[in-house]
Amino acid sequence: MRKLINGFKHWFNTLTNKQRESLTGYAFISIWLVGFILLTMVPLFESLIYSFQRITIVGGEGIRLTFVGLQNYINLFTTDLTFLSRLQDFIFEMVLFVPVMNILAMLIAILLNRQFKFRGFFRAIFFLPVIITSGPVIAELLRQGAGTLPIITESGFLDMIEQILPPFLNGPLQSLFSQIIFMLWFSGVQVVLYLAGLQKLDQSMYEAAQIDGANVWETFWKITLPSLRPMIVVSSIYTIVTLATFANNPLILWISSVMFNPNLGYGYASSLAWVYFLVIAILLLITTRLVSPRDKGYKVVKTYERIGR
C-alpha cells in the first residue's frame, strides 16, 4: 500500500504544473462528478428508457420491462384527462403567477429600498414565509381558507369578477385572488433578490440621467427596470422552479400516485415526468428569452453606467 502511495507521489511529481492543477481540481469535484453521473445522469437516461416501457413489479426479482414504444406518450395525450387538465391549469397558473409574483416582489423591494425605521423588521416579516413554507403546512392553511383575506371573499369581489369576465379569464383570476397570500408567501426570496439588485444600482447613473432631463418615471423605465433585468431572469427562474417542484403541486402528486398504480406503473409515471420536465424547460426558455437583458433598454443602462463613472 505504502509502495503504491509513493509510486503515485513520484508519478504526480513528474507531471507539469498544469496537469497537476487539473488533477487536483478533479479530485476536489470528484464527489460531485460521481454523484452527478450515478444519481442524476444515469437516472435521467433510465427514466427516459422507462418511459418507453411497461414496467411490472415481479415479487422477489425486482422489476420487469416490456418495450411498448410510444404507447405511454400516446395514452398520456389521449386518455389521461387528469394529467391533461392539471397540466393545463399548471401552465395557466404559471403564465399568471410568475409575472404577478415578480411585480409584487419588485414593488415590495422598492418600498424596502428606502431609508426608514423598522426596515429590518419588515424585511424579516417578508422573508419569514420562506422558512416555514412546506407542503403540509400550506395544505392545512388552504384547507382553512387562510390563503386569502376575508375582505376579498366576503366583499363579493370574487362574484363580481365572475359576472363581468369571460370564463377563460375568470378561472385564473379567481385562483389569483383566492391565493394572493400564498403568492406573496412564495415571493420572499425574490424580494430579497430585487432588493439586492436595487442596492447595487449606481446613484451617479440617476444623476447623469437627471442632467439629461429625464424625470423619475422615465428613469424607472429606462434605468431601474433594465438594470434589474438580470435579477428578473434569476427571480423568474427561481419562481418557476419553486412552484413546479412544490410538494402540493397537483401534477407532481399525480406522478407519484401513478407510480404506485398497478395498471400504470413506473413506465407511465416516467413518461409523465418527462413531459412535465419538457414543459418546465420550455417555460424557462420562454421566460429567459422574454426578459433576457440583451436588448435596447439594456444598452441605455450601459451608456449611463459609463457616463456615471
Place this chain on the structure above:
Amino acid sequence: MKPQPSSRFKRYLLGMKLTDGLLYRVVLYILLIIIGFVYVYPLLHMLSYSLKSLADLLDPTINVLPSSLYLENFTNALLVLNYGPLFLESLSVTLIPAILQTMVASLIGYGFARFQFPLKRLWFALLLATYLIPPQVTMIPRYVLFFNIGILETIFSIIIPATFGQGVSSAIFVLIFYQFYLMVPKALDEAAQLDGATRWGIYTKVAIPLSLPSFLTAFLFSFVWYWNETYIARLFLGSGGETLLIRLYNFVSAYNAVLGGGSNVANEAIRMAATLLIIAPLIVAYFILQRLFIEGVDRSGITGE
C-alpha cells in the same frame, strides 16, 4: 433639489432618493403595514383558531378572539403528533443531510473556484442544470436503485444524495461557496504554499476558516429545506421513518389512531394547533438568526456580479 409636488408620488413609487416628506413617510408605513399584515395573516388566523374550544368554533358570534385561553388543542396536538420522539426523528433526518450537504458543497465549490481543468465549464453548466431538473424525473430510477442496494426506507436514501451533491437544491449551495471562494485572494494560497502547505492543507487551513459565514448560511438553508421537504422524503422514507411534517400530512389518520373513536374528530382548531407546533421551532430559529438568512441570499452571488 426640491421635487415638484406632482412628481412626488412618482418618485415615491420609483425607487429614487427621496427627500423626507411627512406625507411620504405615512404612506410608506401604511403600505408596509398593510402588506405586512397580509403576510402574517395566515399565522394570526392559525393562532386564533388554535385557541378556540369546540364551543367557540360553533359559536358564530365569536370571530377572531376566542372566549378564553383554551390550550387543550395544543396538548391534544402534542399527543397526536407524537411530538417529542418525532421531533428528534425529524431533526436527525434533517440535520445529518444538511451538514453533509454543506460540507460537500464547500468542497465542490472550492474545486470549481480555485482550479483550472479540462471540461470545467461543461461540468459547471451541468451542475447548474441539475437545479432546473425536476426531481420527479430522476426520482423513479433512484427509487429502484435505492431499492436494489437495500437503502430504501432508511435514512441513507436521504443521506446518500446529499453526500454526493445531488440533494435538495445542492446546486445552489455549491454556487454559494463558489462565489465566496472566487473572492478569496489567491495571494493567501501562495503564502501558505510557500510555508509548505499542500492543496488540501490550504483548503482546510485557509479556505474553510475564511468561509465560515458561508458555511452557516448554506447550513441554515439546507436545514430548513430538508426540514420542509416532504415529497421525496415521503417516497423514500416510506414506512422507515416519519417526520413531523409527514405526520401532519396524515393528520386525520394519526388523530383517529391516537384520540379517535366516537364523536371525537380532528377539528380545525386542533389541526391549526398542530400546524403551529410544527412551524414554531422554525419561527424561533428564524427570529434569532434572521439576519443570516437574508444576508445569505446576497451571499449566494446570484444577485449579480
